Amino acid sequence: MIKKIKTIFVLLGVFLSSCNAQKEEAHLVSGLRAPAYPLVTIDPNTSAWSYTDNLYDESVKHWTGRNFPLLGVIKVDGQLYRFMGKEEVELLSLAPMGDNLAWNARYITAAPNANWNTLEFDDTGWRDGTAPFGTKVNEPRTVTNWEDEKIWVRREIVLEEDLIGKNVYLEFTHDDDATLYVNGMEVVNTGNKTGKNTKIKLSDEVVKTLKKGKNLLAGYCHNRVANGFFDFGLFKEKEGQTFFANTAKQISADVQATQTHYTFTCGPVELKVTFTAPMFLDNLELMSRPVNYLTYEVKASDKQEHQVEIYFEASPNWALDSPLQESTTEAFEDNNLVFLKTGSKSQDILGKKGDDLRIDWGYFYMVADKQNTTYQIGESSAIRASFIKNSEAAVEKGTGKNQLSLTKKITLKNEYTDKIMLGYDDVFSIQYFGENLRPYWNAEGKSSILDAFHKSYDQYNDLIAKSTVFDHKLMSDFSEEGGQAYAELCALAYRQAIAAHKLVKAPNGDLLLLSKENDSNGSIGTVDVTYPSAPLFLYYNPELAKALMNFIFYYSESGKWTKPFAAHDVGTYPLANGQTYGGDMPVEESGNMLILTHAIAKMEGDAAYAKKHWSVLTTWADYLVENGLDPENQLCTDDFAGHFAHNANLSIKAILGIASYGKLAGMLGETKVADKYVAIAREMAKEWKRMAKDGDHYKLTFDKSNTWSQKYNLVWDKIFDMDIFDVDIAQDEIAYYLTKQNVYGLPLDSRETYTKSDWIFWTATLAPDVETFKKFISPVHRFMHETTDRVPMSDWIYTDKANRRGFKARSVVGGYFIKMLESKVK
Known part of the structure; x- marks a missing residue:
C-alpha cells in the first residue's frame, strides 16, 4: 500500500505563523563542496552554474561549459568588491x-x-x-x-x-x-x-x-x-582593462534543493546572496515558469551607516549559441519593473538540434523593481566605468555586444534585502512531430513573459518561504531515511534533474516532460534516461512520470513507430519528430516502459494509465517473453561500456517487465492474464538464477564465469514486493559488492573501474538496512566533494580516482531519490 503522506505545504501555516521564513535559518546546512553550484536552473537551454568554490573565481557558465557572464559587484562607501563572476577576457x-x-x-x-x-x-x-x-x-x-x-x-x-x-x-x-x-x-x-x-x-x-x-x-x-x-x-x-579586480571574501556556500546560498564579507558589511528556483513538482505552472530569483541581503557588521550600491551585469551570451553571433538589446519599464532584454538578431526559432548547443532564439531578461534602480545597456567598459564613477551612461539599443546592467543604490542603516529576477522566454520550446509547441506555462499563448515576471514579483515572499520549508523538509526527511550524505546528494540533484527537461503540452492535451540527453548525444525523450530519472518524479508527482512516457506511447500507438518494442527516443533536442539514435535497445526500452507503468500504478493505487495503453504494453510484454531471458547482442542503457549478448542485469529487467505486466493485469481484474505472466516471470527468474550463479555471486553475462555486475534492476522487486526473484540473490550480491568497492564507489561491473553513480543508489537500496545503504552512498558523496572535474554532477565517474569518465548535468541523478521512493511504498 502507499503511505498517505501529507503534502509538505501543510506545514507552511504553522511555520510561517511562528517566524519569517525568509530570515529563518531553518534548513540543515549542506557540508558538500559541490562539483558545481546550481545558480539559474530553468531548462536545458537556461542552466547556469558556478564551477568554482568561490562564486567570484570564474565566470558563471552554462552546463556545457560555455561562459554565461553574470557579474555582481558591491560598492561600500566607494570601495568595490566583486562577489559574483569574473570579468570576461575576450x-x-x-x-x-x-x-x-x-x-x-x-x-x-x-x-x-x-x-x-x-x-x-x-x-x-x-x-x-x-x-x-x-x-x-x-x-x-x-x-x-x-x-x-x-x-x-x-x-x-x-x-x-x-x-x-x-x-x-x-x-x-x-x-x-x-x-x-x-x-x-x-x-x-x-x-x-x-x-x-x-x-x-x-x-x-x-x-x-x-x-x-x-x-x-x-x-x-x-x-x-x-x-x-x-x-x-x-x-x-585580448589585452584590456580590468575594472573589478578586488573581490569580496566568501564565507560560505550551501546547496539546498531549490536554493543556493552564499555569504560574503565586503569590508564593513555582510552580503548574503541566494539563487532560488521554486520548482515544486506539484505545481506545473510554477515548475515551468521560466523565472528564477537572485536575492541579496546586505547587513552592516559595524552597525554604522554606509552608502551601498549593488551592480549586476549580464551578457548577451545567455541568448546566443556562439559569442560570435549578433545580438539585439533593449531596456524598458513596465509598471513597477524595469526590464533588460537581449536575444539573437537572427531569431531562427527551433532552427538547431544537438547536444553542445545553447539557445539562440527567444530572449533573456534581467528584471528589477525600478525604485532606486538605474539601468544601462552598452559596451562593457563604458557601463563599468560609469558605475565606478557614479555616472550614468546613455541607455543604448540595437545590435552589437552590448551588456545589460542594473544598479541599486542604498543608504544602509542596518540591513536591506532585495532581489532581481532572471528569466528566459523561448517563445516556442519543442517541435513535436512537426508542430511547434509553446512552454507549458504559456501553452495556449495567452500569457506573456511580462505577466510571468510580474506574477513572480508579486509572489516572491510566498515562494521564498515555501522554498525554505521545502529545502528544510527534504534535508530532514532524507537524512533520517538515508543519512546526511544521502540528503546532501539529493539536494544537489534536485534542480539538475528537473532542469534537464522541458515541460510542454501535446496537441492532444497530454503532458510531455521531455529530457535532453545532456553531454551525451543530445537525444530528446530518451527512454533509458527516463528510467533512471523517474524516481524523483514518481516520489513527488506521478503525473510527471506519465509525462516522461506519454510521447513514447504516442509514437507506437500512432503508427509512427512500428517495431514490436519500445523506441529509444523521439528525436534530437529540441526536435521531437522521431527516433534519431543510431541503434535500437529492444529489451532495455520495453522493460523500462513496462516497469515504470507498473510503478505509476503502484504509486496511484490505480492501473487506469496502464489500461489506456494496454494494447502496446501487451506487444512489449510478449516481445520480452520471447526475447528477454537471454538477450542477444544489443545495446542497453550502459551502452557506453559496449554492447554484448547474455547480459544478466538486462535479463532481470526483462523478467521484471513481464512481471510488471502481470501485476498490472491483476490490478485491472484480468486474473488469468495476471497469473499467466507472473508465472512466466517467476519461471524465468528461476532459470536466471541457475544461468547466472557464479559461486558467491552472479555473473555479468551468462556465458562468462569470474565476472560480476551491479544488478540494480532488482530494486523494483524489492520496492514493490513483487516476489519474483529469490531474496537471497540480492543478499548475496550486496555482500559481494562490499568486497569490490573502491575509494569512490562500486564499479559498474568487473570490466572497468568506472561506475554510474545513479545505479549505485539503486544497488544500495537493495541493502537490508540503512547502515549498509550508507556504505554505498558515502564513497559517492566523497567523489562529488573531492572531484577535480568541476562540472554539474557527473553520473559516469571513476571509482579509483577523483575524475569523471564522461557526462555531466544529466537528468539521471533523479534516480538518487529511489531510496525515498521505497520509503513511500509499504
Missing part, C-alpha cells in the same frame, strides 16, 4: 573551433609513422577533411564523418605574429580519449574520458614555439564506444 581566434567556423586538415585513421605531430612530417597519403570530425548519425555538428576507432589529425595554421609573452589557450572537444600537440609538444592527454569545449592555458615553453608563419596543431582521438567527435582550436587573450 579571446581572439587564431584558429577557430569547427562549431564556429569549419576548418580543413589532413587526417588518417590508421596508426601513422613517428613524428606525425611535427610540422616537418610528410603527410603524403593522408586524407583531406573538414572539422569537426565525428559520427554523423549521432553528432549533428559533424562535417567529416568518422566511424573508425581512432583518428590522427594535422592542422597547419599561419600566424601573423610571434606569440611570446601572450596568454594563449587551446580549446578542444573530444569523445573519447584525446592527445593534443602544439608544434610537436604534447599539451593535453585526457586519458579515458570525454569533454566538450575544454580550455587550457598553454605554458610559456609551448607559447615560445608559436612563431610568425606556419605552425602545427595536431591531435589524436580514440572513439572507444558509440559516438565519436573531435574538434580543437587556438586562441589568445
Whole structure:
C-alpha cells in the first residue's frame, strides 16, 4: 500500500505563523563542496552554474561549459568588491573551433609513422577533411564523418605574429580519449574520458614555439564506444582593462534543493546572496515558469551607516549559441519593473538540434523593481566605468555586444534585502512531430513573459518561504531515511534533474516532460534516461512520470513507430519528430516502459494509465517473453561500456517487465492474464538464477564465469514486493559488492573501474538496512566533494580516482531519490 503522506505545504501555516521564513535559518546546512553550484536552473537551454568554490573565481557558465557572464559587484562607501563572476577576457581566434567556423586538415585513421605531430612530417597519403570530425548519425555538428576507432589529425595554421609573452589557450572537444600537440609538444592527454569545449592555458615553453608563419596543431582521438567527435582550436587573450579586480571574501556556500546560498564579507558589511528556483513538482505552472530569483541581503557588521550600491551585469551570451553571433538589446519599464532584454538578431526559432548547443532564439531578461534602480545597456567598459564613477551612461539599443546592467543604490542603516529576477522566454520550446509547441506555462499563448515576471514579483515572499520549508523538509526527511550524505546528494540533484527537461503540452492535451540527453548525444525523450530519472518524479508527482512516457506511447500507438518494442527516443533536442539514435535497445526500452507503468500504478493505487495503453504494453510484454531471458547482442542503457549478448542485469529487467505486466493485469481484474505472466516471470527468474550463479555471486553475462555486475534492476522487486526473484540473490550480491568497492564507489561491473553513480543508489537500496545503504552512498558523496572535474554532477565517474569518465548535468541523478521512493511504498 502507499503511505498517505501529507503534502509538505501543510506545514507552511504553522511555520510561517511562528517566524519569517525568509530570515529563518531553518534548513540543515549542506557540508558538500559541490562539483558545481546550481545558480539559474530553468531548462536545458537556461542552466547556469558556478564551477568554482568561490562564486567570484570564474565566470558563471552554462552546463556545457560555455561562459554565461553574470557579474555582481558591491560598492561600500566607494570601495568595490566583486562577489559574483569574473570579468570576461575576450579571446581572439587564431584558429577557430569547427562549431564556429569549419576548418580543413589532413587526417588518417590508421596508426601513422613517428613524428606525425611535427610540422616537418610528410603527410603524403593522408586524407583531406573538414572539422569537426565525428559520427554523423549521432553528432549533428559533424562535417567529416568518422566511424573508425581512432583518428590522427594535422592542422597547419599561419600566424601573423610571434606569440611570446601572450596568454594563449587551446580549446578542444573530444569523445573519447584525446592527445593534443602544439608544434610537436604534447599539451593535453585526457586519458579515458570525454569533454566538450575544454580550455587550457598553454605554458610559456609551448607559447615560445608559436612563431610568425606556419605552425602545427595536431591531435589524436580514440572513439572507444558509440559516438565519436573531435574538434580543437587556438586562441589568445585580448589585452584590456580590468575594472573589478578586488573581490569580496566568501564565507560560505550551501546547496539546498531549490536554493543556493552564499555569504560574503565586503569590508564593513555582510552580503548574503541566494539563487532560488521554486520548482515544486506539484505545481506545473510554477515548475515551468521560466523565472528564477537572485536575492541579496546586505547587513552592516559595524552597525554604522554606509552608502551601498549593488551592480549586476549580464551578457548577451545567455541568448546566443556562439559569442560570435549578433545580438539585439533593449531596456524598458513596465509598471513597477524595469526590464533588460537581449536575444539573437537572427531569431531562427527551433532552427538547431544537438547536444553542445545553447539557445539562440527567444530572449533573456534581467528584471528589477525600478525604485532606486538605474539601468544601462552598452559596451562593457563604458557601463563599468560609469558605475565606478557614479555616472550614468546613455541607455543604448540595437545590435552589437552590448551588456545589460542594473544598479541599486542604498543608504544602509542596518540591513536591506532585495532581489532581481532572471528569466528566459523561448517563445516556442519543442517541435513535436512537426508542430511547434509553446512552454507549458504559456501553452495556449495567452500569457506573456511580462505577466510571468510580474506574477513572480508579486509572489516572491510566498515562494521564498515555501522554498525554505521545502529545502528544510527534504534535508530532514532524507537524512533520517538515508543519512546526511544521502540528503546532501539529493539536494544537489534536485534542480539538475528537473532542469534537464522541458515541460510542454501535446496537441492532444497530454503532458510531455521531455529530457535532453545532456553531454551525451543530445537525444530528446530518451527512454533509458527516463528510467533512471523517474524516481524523483514518481516520489513527488506521478503525473510527471506519465509525462516522461506519454510521447513514447504516442509514437507506437500512432503508427509512427512500428517495431514490436519500445523506441529509444523521439528525436534530437529540441526536435521531437522521431527516433534519431543510431541503434535500437529492444529489451532495455520495453522493460523500462513496462516497469515504470507498473510503478505509476503502484504509486496511484490505480492501473487506469496502464489500461489506456494496454494494447502496446501487451506487444512489449510478449516481445520480452520471447526475447528477454537471454538477450542477444544489443545495446542497453550502459551502452557506453559496449554492447554484448547474455547480459544478466538486462535479463532481470526483462523478467521484471513481464512481471510488471502481470501485476498490472491483476490490478485491472484480468486474473488469468495476471497469473499467466507472473508465472512466466517467476519461471524465468528461476532459470536466471541457475544461468547466472557464479559461486558467491552472479555473473555479468551468462556465458562468462569470474565476472560480476551491479544488478540494480532488482530494486523494483524489492520496492514493490513483487516476489519474483529469490531474496537471497540480492543478499548475496550486496555482500559481494562490499568486497569490490573502491575509494569512490562500486564499479559498474568487473570490466572497468568506472561506475554510474545513479545505479549505485539503486544497488544500495537493495541493502537490508540503512547502515549498509550508507556504505554505498558515502564513497559517492566523497567523489562529488573531492572531484577535480568541476562540472554539474557527473553520473559516469571513476571509482579509483577523483575524475569523471564522461557526462555531466544529466537528468539521471533523479534516480538518487529511489531510496525515498521505497520509503513511500509499504
